[in-house]
Amino acid sequence: xxxxxxxxxxxxxxxxxxxxxxxxxxxxxxxxxxxxxxxxxxxxxxxxxxxxxxxxxxxxxxxxxxxxxxxxxxxxxxxxxxxxxxxxxxxxxxxxxxxxxxxxxxxxxxxxxxxxxxxxxxxxxxxxxxxxxxxxxxxxxxxxxxxxxxxxxxxxxxxxxxxxxxxxxxxxxxxxxxxxxxxxxxxxxxxxxxxxxxxxxxxxxxxxxxxxxxxxxxxxxxxxxxxxxxxxxxxxxxxxxxxxxxxxxxxxxxxxxxxxxxxxxxxxxxxxxxxxxxxxxxxxxxxxxxxxxxxxxxxxxxxxxxxxxxxxxxxxxxxxxxxxxxxxxxxxxxxxxxxxxxxxxxxxxxxxxxxxxxxxxxxxxxxxxxxxxxxxxxxxxxxxxxxxxxxxxxxxxxxxxx
Amino acid sequence: xxxxxxxxxxxxxxxxxxxxxxxxxxxxxxxxxxxxxxxxxxxxxxxxxxxxxxxxxxxxxxxxxxxxxxxxxxxxxxxxxxxxxxxxxxxxxxxxxxxxxxxxxxxxxxxxxxxxxxxxxxxxxxxxxxxxxxxxxxxxxxxxxxxxxxxxxxxxxxxxxxxxxxxxxxxxxxxxxxxxxxxxxxxxxxxxxxxxxxxxxxxxxxxxxxxxxxxxxxxxxxxxxxxxxxxxxxxxxxxxxxxxxxxxxxxxxxxxxxxxxxxxxxxxxxxxxxxxxxxxxxxxxxxxxxxxxxxxxxxxxxxxxxxxxxxxxxxxxxxxxxxxxxxxxxxxxxxxxxxxxxxxxxxxxxxxxxxxxxxxxxxxxxxxxxxxxxxxxxxxxxxxxxxxxxxxxxxxxxxxxx
Numbered sequence: 181x182x183x184x185x186x187x188x189x190x191x192x193x194x195x196x197x198x199x200x201x202x203x204x205x206x207x208x209x210x211x212x213x214x215x216x217x218x219x220x221x222x223x224x225x226x227x228x229x230x231x232x233x234x235x236x237x238x239x240x241x242x243x244x245x246x247x248x249x250x251x252x253x254x255x256x257x258x259x260x261x262x263x264x265x266x267x268x269x270x271x272x273x274x275x276x277x278x279x280x281x282x283x284x285x286x287x288x289x290x291x292x293x294x295x296x297x298x299x300x301x302x303x304x305x306x307x308x309x310x311x312x313x314x315x316x317x318x319x320x321x322x323x324x325x326x327x328x329x330x331x332x333x334x335x336x337x338x339x340x341x342x343x344x345x346x347x348x349x350x351x352x353x354x355x356x357x358x359x360x361x362x363x364x365x366x367x368x369x370x371x372x373x374x375x376x377x378x379x380x381x382x383x384x385x386x387x388x389x390x391x392x393x394x395x396x397x398x399x400x401x402x403x404x405x406x407x408x409x410x411x412x413x414x415x416x417x418x419x420x421x422x423x424x425x426x427x428x429x430x431x432x433x434x435x436x437x438x439x440x441x442x443x444x445x446x447x448x449x450x451x452x453x454x455x456x457x458x459x460x461x462x463x464x465x466x467x468x469x470x471x472x473x474x475x476x477x478x479x480x481x482x483x484x485x486x487x488x489x490x491x492x493x494x495x496x497x498x499x500x501x502x503x504x505x506x507x508x509x510x511x512x513x514x515x516x517x518x519x520x521x522x523x524x525x526x527x528x529x530x531x532x533x534x535x536x537x538x539x540x541x542x543x544x545x546x547x548x549x550x551x552x553x554x555x556x557x558x559x560x561x562x563x564x565x566x567x568x569x570x571x572x573x574x575x576x577x578x579x580x581x582x
Numbered sequence: 583x584x585x586x587x588x589x590x591x592x593x594x595x596x597x598x599x600x601x602x603x604x605x606x607x608x609x610x611x612x613x614x615x616x617x618x619x620x621x622x623x624x625x626x627x628x629x630x631x632x633x634x635x636x637x638x639x640x641x642x643x644x645x646x647x648x649x650x651x652x653x654x655x656x657x658x659x660x661x662x663x664x665x666x667x668x669x670x671x672x673x674x675x676x677x678x679x680x681x682x683x684x685x686x687x688x689x690x691x692x693x694x695x696x697x698x699x700x701x702x703x704x705x706x707x708x709x710x711x712x713x714x715x716x717x718x719x720x721x722x723x724x725x726x727x728x729x730x731x732x733x734x735x736x737x738x739x740x741x742x743x744x745x746x747x748x749x750x751x752x753x754x755x756x757x758x759x760x761x762x763x764x765x766x767x768x769x770x771x772x773x774x775x776x777x778x779x780x781x782x783x784x785x786x787x788x789x790x791x792x793x794x795x796x797x798x799x800x801x802x803x804x805x806x807x808x809x810x811x812x813x814x815x816x817x818x819x820x821x822x823x824x825x826x827x828x829x830x831x832x833x834x835x836x837x838x839x840x841x842x843x844x845x846x847x848x849x850x851x852x853x854x855x856x857x858x859x860x861x862x863x864x865x866x867x868x869x870x871x872x873x874x875x876x877x878x879x880x881x882x883x884x885x886x887x888x889x890x891x892x893x894x895x896x897x898x899x900x901x902x903x904x905x906x907x908x909x910x911x912x913x914x915x916x917x918x919x920x921x922x923x924x925x926x927x928x929x930x931x932x933x934x935x936x937x938x939x940x941x942x943x944x945x946x947x948x949x950x951x952x953x954x955x956x957x958x959x960x961x962x963x964x965x966x967x968x969x970x971x972x973x974x975x976x977x978x979x980x981x982x983x984x
């Protein structure tokens with residue numbers, strides 16, 4: 181049932197403990213659901229309540245601590261022995277009287293960990309200000325340390341099995357983009373395009389099913405292509421407008437994102453002018469990537485390329501990608517941007533998205549790649565170009581998907 | 583473009599300021615995306631970076647503060663004047679050197695708010711321990727107060743327009759459940775059932791499109807029906823096993839959840855025995871609900887009903903529901919459970935989900951309802967029963983949706 185061999189989980193745990201040791205952390209409280217999954221296999225939509233994995237430096241097994249009704253799921257999806265699955269009663273859930281971190285602090289004291297150096301993931305979505313406050317109040321003898329991204333940095337180099345899962349995610353991404361883009365014609369509602377893309381992402385291929393992506397398909401259209409994180413509405417597409425589609429295929433929580441810009445009918449002059457500049461920059465970057473370079477150097481190649489055309493880009497170009505849960509598929513470690521010192525190594529995986537946004541329009545053409553021994557290779561096969569949905573091939577349709 | 587009249591937003595803001603005033607809060611930092619949407623209309627998948635709405639008690643307009651590339655989306659989706667949209671540069675995003683809360687603290691100092699009583703949403707997913715720490719470090723003259731759920735409690739009673747949106751969400755939920763359940767037959771892959779449900783949820787009806795639900799459709803099957811928060815895999819359904827489907831229709835971020843249990847072929851003895859007990863309890867509860875009762879009293883009716891059959895339930899029965907973003911569609915205010923003192927008032931809206939989980943199976947049959955002047959009314963129309971997918975109506979199929 182586990183997506184990886186138990187040896188791989190133990191290897192991950194071992195690397196995590198090495199980093200704990202380097203930083204003087206004896207007990208690590210993992211609240212990031214991706215890190216929980218990475219170390220234990222745990223996979224459920226239960227991260228909307230407080231839960232964690234406790235890694236104790238001198239204990240062989242993690243503890244899973246979560247809500248009572250989720251303990252069955254923990255037993256079903258992890259390699260952790262049943263006696264290490266600890267559940268709190270339901271009256272702790274979203275209560276004004278009881279906080280799960282008090283329960284967890286009590287457990288830590290009971291097992292003799294209350295006076296140790298405890299690492300917490302300070303900037304994670306699933307470690308709220310209140311969670312930290314309650315732990316501090318209830319573990320007065322502990323010394324807290326910021327262990328944010330500690331496990332994320334272990335995740336940054338993928339194993340062969342992880343790369344294989346990302347290749348499957350890539351096939352799903354290619355398929356969803358191909359099928360989704362094909363539907364984009366005048367009078368189609370944005371929500372129906374999104375529905376088609378979603379169906380493909382979740383259904384997956386004949387050989388393996390898809391998983392839910394950590395971010396919904398983003399598909400701003402018309403003037404809203406200047407606003408990258410808008411989702412869909414039920415307005416209908418109009419002839420001559422463009423749509424930016426950013427999606428990710430997902431397989432066993434591993435993501436491969438892919439963005440393309442679609443012109444419904446003849447592209448605007450602006451899009452026609454900007455597209456070759458973006459593709460030239462993207463191509464130069466992909467051709468230059470080699471192990472040993474830094475992320476900052478990659479960014480320099482892009483800036484040099486677009487500067488020749490009088491363009492500058494403020495936002496980062498990309499980020500490390502892989503295993504994740506909502507609300508983000510990025511790993512929050514390496515960013516492809518000015519000054520990022522991360523040195524590329526084989527089997528690091530990135531989403532390179534040198535998007536440009538202007539006052540009334542935007543363009544996104546992206547590639548997800550893995551660093552190889554000598555360069556890099558794209559995960560997806562979908563053509564890197566502006567997609568033009570030819571107006572002369574229009575069929576009559578009512579805008580509702582079949 | 584706004585989903586509500588500007589007067590409704592101003593009314594919400596007014597109620598929020600009343601509560602701020604009662605609690606001695608002069609500046610309220612809203613990081614919950616649902617609360618940001620509720621007060622300003624802001625709607626984008628940008629909550630994976632730090633962002634907020636700043637409500638200043640003696641200023642008529644909120645400030646939106648977020649990432650540079652999201653400022654266009656803020657201008658497009660809110661009623662806030664452009665000069666109140668404040669953006670931080672991209673180098674603040676997921677950086678080890680720069681934290682957005684330092685930028686925000688600087689803004690607050692610049693506009694003379696650095697020494698005031700500042701409310702923060704202490705237990706929100708989007709207010710991390712680090713976010714609070716950085717604010718405290720950079721606003722040494724401020725007095726911080728816990729304002730968690732302050733706006734959520736304003737949201738607890740819905741306006742007529744909100745109820746109308748929930749009715750649309752209910753139609754979408756009914757449709758997705760009906761179409762999804764119909765596909766559930768032996769040899770169908772779980773992911774294909776999920777894909778069909780997703781397509782229906784997002785496409786919506788002919789008259790209005792659907793929005794993404796804050797939780798993915800949950801559909802554990804077989805023995806995993808004892809683990810409520812597992813998602814799907816690509817295994818295929820087998821004759822005689824059951825599937826628990828929990829989904830929500832969503833319209834303009836308003837949710838109406840709906841859960842049903844489906845038996846593929848003849849239901850097990852256990853399911854046949856437990857189903858009438860659950861339906862009896864559910865019916866008694868719905869018949870008893872009246873404004874003026876407390877949520878705790880509702881729970882008592884359920885416990886009394888199932889106790890006659892020798893059953894007890896540990897987990898809460900339900901919760902306030904409506905506007906939300908991932909990872910939860912519940913509002914984190916009222917829970918239908920023992921001792922909850924919330925007094926029911928007309929246009930409060932709940933998801934009543936008296937689920938039961940046993941060692942090897944579970945059952946979920948739920949209703950979302952609104953409290954009326956004299957009782958309650960269910961949002962959805964899907965029959966409240968165990969759904970049996972008759973084995974005699976099977977068609978040959980390959981498990982892949984068409």
